[in-house]
Amino acid sequence: MRIFIACGSYLLQLMVWVAVLRLWVTSRSRIKHExxxxxxxxxxxxxxxxxFLTQGVVLGLALSVVNMVVGFSLPLLWIVIYEILAVITLVILPTTVLPLTLLVVSTLATISVSVFGGTYISDLPSLAPTGLRWGINAVPVQNYLWLVAFFFLVLGHWLSHYGxxxxxxxxxxxxxxxxxxxxxxxxxxVLPMVTLVPGDWFASHWAFWPLLTIHGQTFAVLVVPLLVGLRFTVFRQVPRQVYQGLAKKLVWLAVxxxxxFAWAIYRPQDVxxxxxxLLVGYAIILWRAKRYDAQQQFWYSQxxxxxxxxxxxxxxxxxxxDLTAGDIILExxxxxxxSETSFYEALLINPTYCHLKVRNRDGELKVTETAIYSGAPHEIGIVLFRDQEG
Known part of the structure; x- marks a missing residue:
C-alpha cells in the first residue's frame, strides 16, 4: 500500500500536468494543420x-525496476532544479524540448554546489526545521551518468519501435x-521513474511513506518524472530508416x-x-543526420x-x-x-474499384488495385498535395 501511495504522488507533480497540456496542444496543432x-x-x-500514456508508463516501469534493483538515488537538490527547468522549458519553448540538455544542466548545477565550491552549500536554505535534506553529498556522483545512459537507451528503444x-x-x-x-x-x-532520495522527511511527516535503509543510510522512495523526447524533421529520406539509424547510434551513446559510469567510480571528478x-556527441549525431538528409537528391515535392x-x-x-510516401501515381x-482534382475525377470512372499505375521513389513502375467505398472517392485514404486555388 505504501508503494501505491508513493506512486500516486507522481500525479501531484506540476511537471506531469504541464507536459500533458503541452503534448495535447502539440497534437491538436498537428491535427489542425493536417x-x-x-x-x-x-x-x-x-x-x-x-x-505518452502507454509507452511512458511501460518504459518508466522498466527503468524503475532497474533503479530499485541497483539502489539508484538522486539528491533532492537535483530533483528540484530539474523539475523547475523542465516546467519552464515546456511552457516557454513551445516548439522545442531539450530533455538531455535539462539532465546535463541540472547535474552540472548540482555538482557545482557539491564539488566546485563547498561554500555554496552553506548558502542554500536550511531544511533542518522541515527534516528534509538536500542530499548533495549522499549520492554517488556517477549516478548522473547512469541516468544519462538510460535516457539514451529509452530514447533509442522508442525511436526503433515508433519512429x-x-x-x-x-x-x-x-x-x-x-x-x-x-x-x-x-x-x-514523461517516464514515472522510481528513485531513492536521501533523508526520512517524507516518513517523518507521513508515517505511511516507504523508506529503505542501505548501508546505514535512510532513503525515501519517490517517483520522479523524467522527460524523454526528440525534435527532428525528415525532408528527403524514408522516415522509418532515419529513426532506425538514429536508434542504433543512441545505443552506442548509452554504451x-x-x-x-565505470570510469567515474574511480575518478568522480571527471563526471x-x-x-x-555525451551532450556534444548527441548534438553531433543529430546534426549529421540532418546534414545527410539535406544532401539527398530526393524531395517530397509536387x-x-x-x-x-x-x-x-x-x-x-x-x-x-501497397503505396508508400514518396510514390507518384501516374494513372x-x-x-x-x-492533380488532386484529376485523380478524384478518374476515381469516379469506376466508383467501386481503383486501378493505379505508380512510380516509386526509386523510379520503378508498378500496378496496384483495390476495392473502394462506393460513391465516396474522397474516402480512399491517399493523402496528396491539394490543388491551389487561383
Missing part, C-alpha cells in the same frame, strides 16, 4: 497522448516553385555513458567533463507528371494499395492524372 493542408487529418486521434510509423506530413515551403512536404517528429514522453562529451503520395490514412482502402483507372 485539416488545413489536406482536407482532413491523416491521424485524427491524438496518438501523441496515447504514446516513422506515424508519418504525418506537413507542408513547409516551396522548392523551385513547387510545394514540398516534411515529416516532423514532435513527440515526447559510452556506461563506460564513463562533468564526461557529461559534456510533380508535373502525376501526383505525389504523401501519406496513407489508416483503416482506409488505400492501406491495401488512375487508366486515365493520366496531374
Amino acid at each position: 485539416r488545413q493542408n489536406f482536407g482532413s487529418a491523416v491521424y485524427s486521434d491524438h496518438f501523441e497522448l496515447r504514446h 516513422g510509423r506515424f508519418t504525418a506530413p506537413r507542408i513547409y515551403a516551396k522548392q523551385r516553385g513547387k510545394r514540398i512536404a516534411g515529416y516532423p517528429w514532435r513527440e515526447f514522453l 559510452l555513458a556506461l563506460l564513463f 562533468p567533463v564526461t557529461l559534456v562529451i 510533380v508535373d507528371d502525376g501526383v505525389r503520395v504523401l501519406a496513407i490514412r489508416p483503416r482506409t482502402p488505400a492501406v491495401k494499395l 488512375c483507372n487508366h486515365q493520366p492524372i496531374d
Whole structure:
C-alpha cells in the first residue's frame, strides 16, 4: 500500500500536468494543420497522448525496476532544479524540448554546489526545521551518468519501435516553385521513474511513506518524472530508416555513458567533463543526420507528371494499395492524372474499384488495385498535395 501511495504522488507533480497540456496542444496543432493542408487529418486521434500514456508508463516501469534493483538515488537538490527547468522549458519553448540538455544542466548545477565550491552549500536554505535534506553529498556522483545512459537507451528503444510509423506530413515551403512536404517528429514522453532520495522527511511527516535503509543510510522512495523526447524533421529520406539509424547510434551513446559510469567510480571528478562529451556527441549525431538528409537528391515535392503520395490514412482502402510516401501515381483507372482534382475525377470512372499505375521513389513502375467505398472517392485514404486555388 505504501508503494501505491508513493506512486500516486507522481500525479501531484506540476511537471506531469504541464507536459500533458503541452503534448495535447502539440497534437491538436498537428491535427489542425493536417485539416488545413489536406482536407482532413491523416491521424485524427491524438496518438501523441496515447504514446505518452502507454509507452511512458511501460518504459518508466522498466527503468524503475532497474533503479530499485541497483539502489539508484538522486539528491533532492537535483530533483528540484530539474523539475523547475523542465516546467519552464515546456511552457516557454513551445516548439522545442531539450530533455538531455535539462539532465546535463541540472547535474552540472548540482555538482557545482557539491564539488566546485563547498561554500555554496552553506548558502542554500536550511531544511533542518522541515527534516528534509538536500542530499548533495549522499549520492554517488556517477549516478548522473547512469541516468544519462538510460535516457539514451529509452530514447533509442522508442525511436526503433515508433519512429516513422506515424508519418504525418506537413507542408513547409516551396522548392523551385513547387510545394514540398516534411515529416516532423514532435513527440515526447514523461517516464514515472522510481528513485531513492536521501533523508526520512517524507516518513517523518507521513508515517505511511516507504523508506529503505542501505548501508546505514535512510532513503525515501519517490517517483520522479523524467522527460524523454526528440525534435527532428525528415525532408528527403524514408522516415522509418532515419529513426532506425538514429536508434542504433543512441545505443552506442548509452554504451559510452556506461563506460564513463565505470570510469567515474574511480575518478568522480571527471563526471562533468564526461557529461559534456555525451551532450556534444548527441548534438553531433543529430546534426549529421540532418546534414545527410539535406544532401539527398530526393524531395517530397509536387510533380508535373502525376501526383505525389504523401501519406496513407489508416483503416482506409488505400492501406491495401501497397503505396508508400514518396510514390507518384501516374494513372488512375487508366486515365493520366496531374492533380488532386484529376485523380478524384478518374476515381469516379469506376466508383467501386481503383486501378493505379505508380512510380516509386526509386523510379520503378508498378500496378496496384483495390476495392473502394462506393460513391465516396474522397474516402480512399491517399493523402496528396491539394490543388491551389487561383
